[in-house]
Amino acid sequence: TQLLEQSPQFLSIQEGENLTVYCNSSSVFSSLQWYRQEPGEGPVLLVTVVTGGEVKKLKRLTFQFGDARKDSSLHITAAQPGDTGLYLCAGEGNFNKFYFGSGTKLNVKP
């Protein structure tokens, strides 16, 4: 069983559309990270959220940490083909242990 569930698993949209990816758990995390991974490469850290209710923006990407620190969302505005990739959330548990979500594969068509 996956500690962190991501939805949707797959998303194929047109350039310019908006989208939201969700990362949910029944567990509380001290922090949560979002990564983007391209085929054959390592995941690249996008953002870390620490405080419940925290919102962080990175250009067209908006990240939110749930008030109870159990869930998070990633919203992309006006998606571009360069946003295509696998988006992974990861929660930090006790003793510096990280739990990864199952991933959301995003394809943005030109």
Add this chain to the structure above:
Amino acid sequence: AAGVIQSPRHLIKEKRETATLKCYPIPRHDTVYWYQQGPGQDPQFLISFYEKMQSDKGSIPDRFSAQQFSDYHSELNMSSLELGDSALYFCASSLYRSGELFFGEGSRLTVL
């Protein structure tokens, strides 16, 4: 800025052979993690080290072992390789309690 360095990037082995993967963490990072990622899957945690001591163990097979050396680099040793071991192996480093993992480019192991 220096990133996590992994070697080799690609490795082809026969069944029952052994393989060693190396990881050089970001300078001053004290924690190293090893992950295995199969096609279309999320990274599966294998093992981690903090200050050269094993800190946590995940789904690492008994055929695999790892260690972190005095210069903080880490090696993952895999023996009696099986076809199912074919995967991308990632090393990530972190500063303890920073809440951030930085991944290397990965080592692609193919077992024939």
